[in-house]
Amino acid sequence: MARKDPLSRAQEIEEQIKKLQEKQRKYIEQAQKEIGQYLMETWDIEDIEQAKLLIDEFKEEAKKYFNDEHNAEESNGQETSDQ
Known part of the structure; x- marks a missing residue:
């Protein structure tokens, strides 16, 4: 071959x-x-523009929420490895 x-x-x-x-x-x-x-x-929600407005309205809160959650997970991981 x-x-x-x-x-x-x-x-x-x-x-x-x-x-x-x-x-x-x-x-x-x-x-x-x-x-x-x-x-x-x-x-x-039935209107796409309304959905976009709501997403824009809550965008910063969502980012903050997920950043806080991520930071908490990192802190928990460090505490576990420090013990």
Whole structure:
């Protein structure tokens, strides 16, 4: 059986990368769609512009919440490793 030349193998890998990137893009789009749908159903919102306004309104609070949560997790991890 003949071995494939390096350029041919590189081409195959490039094609695999493109397919995986497309697959990744589809998964991200699906996740975003599900998150948006969940948000609109949970908050009982029908208007997209209204949803955007609410997101903008609570954006800074959400960032602060997740930063505080992240910092608390780091502190707990350090306490555990210090003991």
